[in-house]
Amino acid sequence: MHVIGLTGGIASGKSTVTSFFRERNIPVIDADQLGHRTYEPGTETYERVIEAFGRDIVAPDGTIDRRVLGGRVFGRPDELKRLTDIVWPGIRKLASEQLAEFEAAGNQLVVLEAAVLFEAGWEDLVDEVWVVVVDPEIAVQRLASRNGLDPEAARARIASQLSNEERIARGDVVIENNGTLEELQARIQQAWEALQERLHDAAGRN
Incomplete structure (x- = not known):
């Protein structure tokens, strides 16, 4: 593949x-969509982001309020790196799993x-x-x-x-x-x- x-x-x-x-x-595997999935309640990334940035980033429905989180990291390179160090490995794991699935299904080309x-x-x-x-x-x-x-x-x-x-x-x-x-x-x-x-x-x- x-x-x-x-x-x-x-x-x-x-x-x-x-x-x-x-x-x-x-x-086509969309890494941005996978990024949204990593923030879903119950995932390892979700727990680690809350641990790093505090419970007040959690919206009433239990999801991470990305606008609140974005406000914490925007214009702060150190905080942004702290977030991406948690989220990017989670996205990579999901992308790797999807690539393996597409290869197993016999796809010749994937984006x-x-x-x-x-x-x-x-x-x-x-x-x-x-x-x-x-x-x-x-x-x-x-x-x-x-x-x-x-x-x-x-x-x-x-x-x-x-x-x-x-x-x-x-x-x-x-x-x-x-x-x-x-x-x-x-x-x-x-x-x-x-x-x-x-x-x-x-x-x-x-």
Whole structure:
């Protein structure tokens, strides 16, 4: 089974790439969804987060109030690291279990979408990394129109992430998304065709 790691910053266009794969019935593991699962009551991660940050982050319904928790860690690198040191291993465990299930089911290709793929050190879970990049100022415009974020808040969120240069240096396939949706889709198609050739060549060698 061949595993693609898909990553990119906020408003880069990752969801358009995952839609491309889903339309071809290729399984996509969404690390963000797995992150939500790690916060569910009864999980080991849930208990450890409460132990680290206090019972007052628990909402009346027993779930972790992610807005309260987010307020505790936002702008505090040490606290954020304390949280990710708990949550990221939980996500990795769930992702590894899903990958094993997909392989057992006979899937030839699977995508792991993770915005924090590099930061969490999950490259060893995948065979190649696709990076979607967008110019920061274009990302600011998209966040303003899509999420209603004011430009300064958008720039702060972008600045807190890895830079495009860092991602490009560590990625295997780079898809640039500074233009229209049609242009992005054409670049995804090109990357897809190149992937098919690589997989075909690899199968021939084996």
